[in-house]
Amino acid sequence: MSAPHIILTAGPTIEPLDPVRFLSNRSSGKQGYALAGALTARGARVTLVSGPVHLETPPGVIRIDVETACEMMAAVEAALPADAFIGVAAVADWRPAERHAQKLKTDKAGFANLKLAENPDILRTIAHLPPGRRPALVIGFAAETEADPVALETLAHQKMRRKGCDMIIANDVSEGVMGGDNNTVLVVSKEETSKIPHADKSAIAAQLAGTVMALLGNHRKV
DSSP: OOOOOOEEESBBBEEEEESSSSSOOOOOHHHHHHHHHHHHHOOOEEEEEEEEOOOOTTTEEEEEEEEEEHHHHHHHHHHOOOEEEEOOOOOEEEEEEEEESSSOOOHHHHHHHHOOOOOOOOOHHHSOOOTSOOOOOEEEEEOOOHHHOHHHHHHHHHHHHHHHEEEEEEEEESSSOOTTTEEEEEEESOOEEEEEEEEEHHHHHHHHHHHHHHHHHHHHHH
C-alpha cells in the first residue's frame, strides 16, 4: 500500500495593503511544522503549504511557500488529491479590499475606514468537496482564548459542525502559545474528546500524528 498523502497548512497568512503594511497574526508555524515532521516520520507523504515563517522544512516534507489566504487556497487545491487535509495555519479571515502598488498616503482617519474583503474559508471548502475529491479525513485547528476546558470543547464542536470537518484540535492561545514552544490541546471528534496535556509542541505533534495515521489506516481498510 502506498504512503498516505497528507496536505497540511501552517503559519500565518499576510494580507498586504501596500508594499509596507499588511494584516496578519502571531502564528509562528511551530505546531504545524512539528506535525508535518511527525507525520513524515510515520511514513506519510506530506505536502506543507506554509505562510511566512522562520522555520526549517522538516526532512522529507514537500514545502510550498505562500503569503496570502487566496494563495494558500490555490496551493491546497492544486496539491489534491489527498488522503487527509489538516488546517493548522492561522488564516486571516479578512484582507484589504484594495492592494496598493505604492505606499498609501493618507491620514489616520483614512485608515479607520479601511475596506475589507472576506478571505476564502479553506477548511470549509475542503470539507465540502464532493465525494471522490474530498480527503477521507479533514481536520481543523481552533485557536481560542477561552481557558475553561468545557467552553473550549463547546467552541470546538461548534466549529466542527460549522466547517463540516471530521475533527478539531482546539487550544487556548491566551498564554503565549502562539510563538511559544509548548501547547495543550483538546482533540475533539463527533465520537469523543481527549486531552493532550501541556507539553513541548514536538511531543504534541507526535501524539497527534499517531492519531491521524491510525484513523487513516482504518479508512484505508474499509
